[in-house]
Amino acid sequence: MSTKLTNLKLKIWRQAGPDDAGRFETYEIPEISDEASFLEMLDILNERLIEQGDEAIVFDHDCREGICGTCSLMINGQAHGPQRASATCQLHMRTFNSGDEIVIEPWRARAFPIIKDLMVDRAAFDRIVESGGFISAPTGGAPDANLTPIPKPVADAAMDAAACIGCGACVAACPNGAASLFTSAKLSHLNRLPQGQAERFRRTEAMVDTMDDYFGSCTNHGECQAACPKEISIDMIALMNSDYRKAKFKNRKNLSRI
Amino acid sequence: MSINLDSKIPEGPLADKWDNFKADEKLVNPSNKRKFKVIVVGTGLAGASAAATLAELGYQVEAFTFHDSPRRAHSIAAQGGINAAKNYRGDGDSIHRLFYDTVKGGDFRSREANVHRLAQVSVDIIDQMVAQGVPFAREYGGLLDNRSFGGAQVSRTFYARGQTGQQLLLGAYQQMARQIGLGNIKLWNRMELVDVVTVDGRCAGIVTRDLMTGEVSSHAAHATVLATGGYGNVFFLSTNAMTCNVTAAWRAHRKGALFANPCYTQIHPTCIPQSDDFQSKLTLMSESLRNDGRVWVPARAGDDRAPDQIPEAERDYYLERLYPSFGNLAPRDISSRAAKRAVDNGQGVGPLRNGVYLDFSDAVSRLGKDTVEERYGNLFEMYERITGEDPYSVPMRIYPASHYTMGGLWVDYELMTSIPGLYAAGEANFSDHGANRLGASALMQGLADGYFVLPYTISNYLAPLLNQPVPGTDHEAFKVAENAARDRFRQYLSIGGTRSPDYFHRELGKIIWDYCGMERSQQGLEKAISEIPALYDEFCKDLRVTGGGDSLNQTLEKAGRVDDFFQLGMLMCRDALDREESCGGHFRTEHQTDDGEALRDDDNFAHVSAWEWTGDPSNPNLHKEHLEYEVAKLQTRSYK
Ligand SMILES: Cc1cc2nc3c(=O)[nH]c(=O)nc-3n(C[C@H](O)[C@H](O)[C@H](O)COP(=O)(O)OP(=O)(O)OC[C@H]3O[C@@H](n4cnc5c(N)ncnc54)[C@H](O)[C@@H]3O)c2cc1C
Ligand code: FES
Numbered sequence: 001m002s003t004k005l006t007n008l009k010l011k012i013w014r015q016a017g018p019d020d021a022g023r024f025e026t027y028e029i030p031e032i033s034d035e036a037s038f039l040e041m042l043d044i045l046n047e048r049l050i051e052q053g054d055e056a057i058v059f060d061h062d063c064r065e066g067i068c069g070t071c072s073l074m075i076n077g078q079a080h081g082p083q084r085a086s087a088t089c090q091l092h093m094r095t096f097n098s099g100d101e102i103v104i105e106p107w108r109a110r111a112f113p114i115i116k117d118l119m120v121d122r123a124a125f126d127r128i129v130e131s132g133g134f135i136s137a138p139t140g141g142a143p144d145a146n147l148t149p150i151p152k153p154v155a156d157a158a159m160d161a162a163a164c165i166g167c168g169a170c171v172a173a174c175p176n177g178a179a180s181l182f183t184s185a186k187l188s189h190l191n192r193l194p195q196g197q198a199e200r201f202r203r204t205e206a207m208v209d210t211m212d213d214y215f216g217s218c219t220n221h222g223e224c225q226a227a228c229p230k231e232i233s234i235d236m237i238a239l240m241n242s243d244y245r246k247a248k249f250k251n252r253k254n255l256s257r258i
Numbered sequence: 259m260s261i262n263l264d265s266k267i268p269e270g271p272l273a274d275k276w277d278n279f280k281a282d283e284k285l286v287n288p289s290n291k292r293k294f295k296v297i298v299v300g301t302g303l304a305g306a307s308a309a310a311t312l313a314e315l316g317y318q319v320e321a322f323t324f325h326d327s328p329r330r331a332h333s334i335a336a337q338g339g340i341n342a343a344k345n346y347r348g349d350g351d352s353i354h355r356l357f358y359d360t361v362k363g364g365d366f367r368s369r370e371a372n373v374h375r376l377a378q379v380s381v382d383i384i385d386q387m388v389a390q391g392v393p394f395a396r397e398y399g400g401l402l403d404n405r406s407f408g409g410a411q412v413s414r415t416f417y418a419r420g421q422t423g424q425q426l427l428l429g430a431y432q433q434m435a436r437q438i439g440l441g442n443i444k445l446w447n448r449m450e451l452v453d454v455v456t457v458d459g460r461c462a463g464i465v466t467r468d469l470m471t472g473e474v475s476s477h478a479a480h481a482t483v484l485a486t487g488g489y490g491n492v493f494f495l496s497t498n499a500m501t502c503n504v505t506a507a508w509r510a511h512r513k514g515a516l517f518a519n520p521c522y523t524q525i526h527p528t529c530i531p532q533s534d535d536f537q538s539k540l541t542l543m544s545e546s547l548r549n550d551g552r553v554w555v556p557a558r559a560g561d562d563r564a565p566d567q568i569p570e571a572e573r574d575y576y577l578e579r580l581y582p583s584f585g586n587l588a589p590r591d592i593s594s595r596a597a598k599r600a601v602d603n604g605q606g607v608g609p610l611r612n613g614v615y616l617d618f619s620d621a622v623s624r625l626g627k628d629t630v631e632e633r634y635g636n637l638f639e640m641y642e643r644i645t646g647e648d649p650y651s652v653p654m655r656i657y658p659a660s661h662y663t664m665g666g667l668w669v670d671y672e673l674m675t676s677i678p679g680l681y682a683a684g685e686a687n688f689s690d691h692g693a694n695r696l697g698a699s700a701l702m703q704g705l706a707d708g709y710f711v712l713p714y715t716i717s718n719y720l721a722p723l724l725n726q727p728v729p730g731t732d733h734e735a736f737k738v739a740e741n742a743a744r745d746r747f748r749q750y751l752s753i754g755g756t757r758s759p760d761y762f763h764r765e766l767g768k769i770i771w772d773y774c775g776m777e778r779s780q781q782g783l784e785k786a787i788s789e790i791p792a793l794y795d796e797f798c799k800d801l802r803v804t805g806g807g808d809s810l811n812q813t814l815e816k817a818g819r820v821d822d823f824f825q826l827g828m829l830m831c832r833d834a835l836d837r838e839e840s841c842g843g844h845f846r847t848e849h850q851t852d853d854g855e856a857l858r859d860d861d862n863f864a865h866v867s868a869w870e871w872t873g874d875p876s877n878p879n880l881h882k883e884h885l886e887y888e889v890a891k892l893q894t895r896s897y898k
Binding site: 039121132137142149155 | 307310311314325326327329330332334335344346382384385386387388389390391393394395396397398399400401402418419421423424425428431432433435436438439447470499500501533534536537538539541542609640643644645646709710713756757758760761802803804805809810812813
C-alpha cells in the first residue's frame with residue numbers, strides 16, 4: 001500500500017545554457033507518495049514551478065520504461081541512481097526515505113556538453129555509429145532469413161550486446177569519460193554475427209578511431225559496467241580491443257595491396 | 259476545396275494488384291534521382307526505413323526528428339514481436355491467411371488491397387532485418403524461432419527477447435546512420451515540424467522549429483513523408499512515450515490532408531493500473547502474460563479482502579466464463595471492455611479499485627516457479643519495480659490503457675495523403691488496421707511502408723516532375739507559414755495565465771477517456787463535445803508557459819502539442835458520434851447484441867470516415883470512402 005515520504009530536499013543543477021556557469025538550487029518536496037517514480041516527482045515539481053511563474057527544470061526522458069535511453073541524471077553521484085540494472089525512469093521513490101537530501105546532476109563528460117539544466121548532448125554516440133556501426137545491406141536483395149543458421153548461443157550473445165540503450169551512463173560513470181562500453185557493445189553485436197564478418201575489421205577500426213576523436217581513453221576502471229542499466233559486461237571491451245589490434249594489422253595489409 | 263478521395267487501387271485480382279502496380283508505375287532513372295529532394299519527418303521504424311531506402315536509391319533525403327537521435331523514437335519500446343507470413347513452422351500460414359486475419363481482426367473496416375500488400379511484403383521485412391544483423395530469437399538448430407501472439411492460430415511472430423521494437427529500430431537506424439555517414443541523408447535532430455506548406459494544392463515542404471534555439475525555418479522538397487507516429491497520448495495517460503503527439507499529422511490536416519477514422523483507438527488490456535492522480539505515464543505488461551495468467555475479480559462488488567482470502571467459489575474468472583473457447587486470450591478490445599465492466603461494477607481490486615487480477619498461482623503450481631520465471635521473469639521484475647509487489651506471491655493487477663491509434667491521415671494505395679506530394683507512413687496513417695490492430699502488426703506495417711511501399715510509390719509521383727521548377731523557401735507561402743508559427747509560439751508565452759500545459763493535457767485526457775475511451779455513447783460524446791471547447795477556451799486564456807522562446811523550453815514545446823491534441827480530441831468525439839455502430843476498438847453502447855458484443859452495421863458504415871478541416875474544429879466536413887470487399891466475407895467476429 002502506498003505511503004508518503006516527507007521533507008525531501010532536492011539539490012538540482014541549474015544551468016541556463018551551454019555557456020552558463022551553472023549552480024545548485026535547492027527545492028523542498030514536502031510530501032510525495034512512495035509509488036511515484038523519480039521522474040514523476042520532477043514532473044510534479046515542474047508543474048509547481050510553472051504555476052508559480054518559474055522556469056521548469058529541463059531533463060531528458062521519453063519512454064519511461066528503461067528502453068529508449070533518453071533519461072539520464074547523476075543521482076547522489078551515481079549514474080541512474082542507486083538501483084542497479086535500471087535507468088532513472090525506472091527508479092521509484094520507495095527507494096528513498098523521508099528527510100533525504102538528493103543531489104541531482106547532469107551527466108558530466110567532456111564529450112557530452114550540457115545543453116541546459118540536466119540535459120546533455122550525446123550526439124557523439126551517433127557519430128560513432130555513423131562511422132561503421134552497421135552492416136551494409138541495402139534494402140532489397142536480402143537472401144531468405146533462414147539461409148544462414150546462426151547457433152543460438154551466438155545469437156544470444158549478440159543480443160546481450162545489442163541490448164545497449166545508448167543512454168551514456170557508462171561514459172558518465174567513467175573517470176576518464178571513455179565510451180568503450182558503448183562502442184564495444186555495438187561491435188560485439190555486429191562482429192559476432194555471420195552477417196557482420198565482411199565488414200568486421202573495417203567497422204572496428206572506424207568506430208574505435210571515431211570514438212577516440214570524442215571520448216577519453218579506457219583504463220579498465222570497470223565503473224561503466226556497474227552503472228549500465230542493461231548490465232552490459234566489460235568483456236565486450238576485451239573483444240573490441242582484440243579486434244582492433246587485428247584490424248589495424250589487416251587493414252594495413254589491405255592498404256599495401258592497393 | 260475539391261477533395262479527391264480516389265484510393266487508386268490497381269486493377270486486377272487482389273493477389274496481383276501490387277505486382278500490377280509495380281509493372282505500371284513510372285520510374286525515375288538512377289542518375290535523375292539525385293535531382294529530387296525528399297523530406298522524411300519522423301525517424302521511427304517507418305521514417306528511418308523510408309529515409310535509408312530512399313537515400314540508397316539516390317534521392318537527396320532530409321530527415322527530421324524532434325528527438326536527439328533517431329534511436330529514441332517510440333518504436334523502440336515495442337516488446338512483443340513482428341508478424342510475417344513466412345510459414346517457417348509449416349503450420350498453415352500463408353500470405354492469404356495473414357491478410358485475412360488482419361482484415362477480420364480489423365473488424366472489416368480496412369482496405370483489402372492495402373492489407374494484402376502488407377501481408378505480401380511482410381516476408382521481405384524479415385529477410386531484410388536479418389541481413390542487417392537484427393538478433394532475432396533462434397532455436398538450437400540455428401533457425402529463426404517464432405511464437406504465436408495475440409490469439410493468432412499460427413506461429414508467425416518473430417521476436418528479439420522482449421525488445422523486438424528496440425532491435426528493429428536499431429537496425430533501421432543503423433542503416434540510416436550509414437547513409438548519414440555517406441552524406442546521402444542530412445539529419446535534422448531536435449527539430450519539430452510545426453507546419454506543412456502547400457503551393458497550388460501540392461505539398462511544397464515544411465516549417466520547423468529548432469528546439470534548441472526556437473528558430474523557425476522552412477524546408478522545401480519535391481515530396482514530403484510524414485512518419486510521425488500515433489496520437490494515443492490524447493488520453494494523457496497511455497503506454498506511448500511521453501513525447502508522442504499528433505502535431506505533424508494535425509498541421510497537415512489543417513492544410514488540407516483528410517484525417518481518417520480518428521475514433522479508432524486501441525485500448526490494451528494488460529497495463530499496470532494508475533496508482534495516483536500525479537501519474538504521468540502507464541506501463542504495458544506484455545500480452546504474452548495472458549498465455550499463463552488467469553484474469554479474475556471478486557464475485558461480490560466491494561469485496562476488499564486480500565486476494566488469497568477470497569475462496570475459489572467467490573471469484574469471477576469472467577473471461578473464461580464469457581468466452582470459453584478463447585478464455586484469457588480473448589482479443590484486446592473484448593478483454594479490455596470486460597475489465598472495464600468489472601471495475602465499473604464495483605468489482606475492481608487494488609487500493610484504488612481500478613484493476614483486475616492477473617493471477618499466476620495456477621501456472622506456478624502447474625509448471626513450477628522455474629518455468630514461470632523463465633517465461634516471464636523479466637516482466638515480473640519490471641512489475642515489481644513499479645508496484646513494489648511480487649507477482650509470484652500476489653496476483654498482478656492490470657487495467658486497460660490507450661496503446662495504439664488505428665486512425666490517422668487518410669492515404670491512398672500509394673500512401674499519399676489528399677495533398678499531392680505529401681505521404682504518410684507507419685502509425686501516422688490510417689491504412690491497414692481498420693477498426694482494431696492485431697498484436698505484432700504495427701512494426702510490420704511501419705517497416706512495410708518505409709522499406710517496401712514508399713520507395714516504389716514515390717517515383718510514380720516524382721517522375722513527371724523531372725526538371726520542373728518547384729517552389730523554394732523564399733515563396734510567399736513559406737513566409738506566411740513561418741510567421742504564423744512564430745506568432746503561435748509567441749502567443750503561448752504571452753498568455754500569462756495560471757496553469758501548466760500538463761494540467762490542461764490531463765484534464766483533456768480525462769474527458770476523452772471517460773467519453774471516447776473503451777465505451778462510447780451518444781450522451782457521453784455530446785457531453786464531451788460541449789466540454790472540450792470550454793476547456794480549450796480556458797487553455798487559450800489561462801495557460802502559463804514560463805521561460806523564453808529562444809532557447810530550449812520543454813514547457814513551450816508541450817503547449818504546442820497540447821493545443822493540437824485539443825483540436826484532435828474534438829474531431830475524435832465527432833467521428834465517434836457519427837459512427838452509429840460498434841466495430842473493433844469503437845464500441846457504442848447503443849449498438850450491442852443482447853449479450854453485450856459489438857454490433858456492426860455493414861449496410862451503413864462499411865466506409866472510411868475521412869474528415870476535412872474547415873477552420874472550425876467543432877465543424878469538420880465528412881467524406882466517405884466506401885470499402886469494397888472482393889475476397890473477405892463480412893462476418894461477425896466471434897470469440898465465444
Ligand atoms: C508499449 C508499446 C508496445 C508495443 N509493442 C508492439 C509490438 O510488440 N508489436 C507491434 O507490432 N507493435 C507494437 N507497438 C506499436 C508500435 O510500436 C508502433 O505503432 C510503431 O512503432 C510506430 O512506429 P512509427 O515509425 O510509425 O512511429 P514512431 O516510432 O512513434 O516514430 C515517430 C517519429 O516521428 C518523430 N516526430 C513526431 N512528430 C514530429 C514532429 N512534429 N516533428 C519532427 N519529428 C516528429 C519522432 O521524433 C519519431 O522519430 C507497441 C506500442 C507500445 C506503446
Ligand atoms: S526514459 Fe526511456 S530509458 Fe528512461
